[in-house]
Amino acid sequence: MLPSSKALELEFSEIDSNFLQFCASHGILSVEDFLVHDLNVLVAFAEQHGTSKKLKQGITRILSIIDNHHQPWLNGMKLLEDALQNKHVLSTGCEGVDHILQGGLREGQLTELVGPSSCGKTQICLQAASNVADKYMGAVIFLDTCNSFSPRRIACFLTKRMSSSSNEEKQRILERVMSNIFSYSVFDIFSLLDVLQQLESKLRSQEFTGDNQVQLLIIDSISSLITPILGGNGANGRSLMTSAGLLLKKLAHELNLSVLVTNHMVGGDGGALKPALGESWKSVPHVRILLSRDHGGNFCDASLLKHPSVASGQFVRFMIED
Structure with a gap:
């Protein structure tokens, strides 16, 4: 505290x-x-x-x-106990992402999808929201920062999975899943921090979603909120960025949530693209996945940049659903 x-x-x-x-x-x-x-x-x-x-x-x-406020030191035994205790793996419904993560998103961790525009970041977020709300019957919070949330897209994912079901069954499942996904529009860092603090309070008091436990928190995209405050000398902006990152990790750890955020790419030295938000943010996510996609193609490449329990450098190519 x-x-x-x-x-x-x-x-x-x-x-x-x-x-x-x-x-x-x-x-x-x-x-x-x-x-x-x-x-x-x-x-x-x-x-x-x-x-x-x-x-x-x-x-x-x-x-x-x-x-300068950081979490207290924890010894190895406490860290191991925490890793083994009630930390489920949530399938995203995207075979390539699940493969590179050895099953999917882990509760208690902050996972970042980073890549250029139109590489599939939002698509994976929507697919993960659909799959968690359906397969695990858990609640999903989707913080939409750039009007990317598409209920029609989520309904499309569900319809494809239910191809052999009757129309009545499809409608029943659609209503159940969509009622488990909560979308909020957030357009600046101060609104984000306010929403996260309110969310923490509601989840701790179990006032939010009734019987369904919140399992997944998605922010698409977090970089669109943080980039505008990093101008000038950047001191205040970096402090707010660090605070947002620590609060997200706190929510993931203490409330057994899986947190999924997206980050865009910016030009670096020599014109090469690099993840936005700089070195200070680089250390925040537990897991980082770099996505890329050929222009106009349906195949997406994913490289694992960082993971606490899986060797980095792993690569997979998979097809993005139309």
């Missing part, structure tokens, strides 16, 4: 009663509240005060504390 603002007041001179009163006047009552506020707006308000310099020093101090 992040330290309380009262504890910080005793430790840091920048965080005094004047700073705490300023924060409270903008609805910021805890360190966590900083994660869901537009810091550019907060700094603009601070500049209107006579003590603007010290207020901005306090904001910088809070961001530094958030940036």
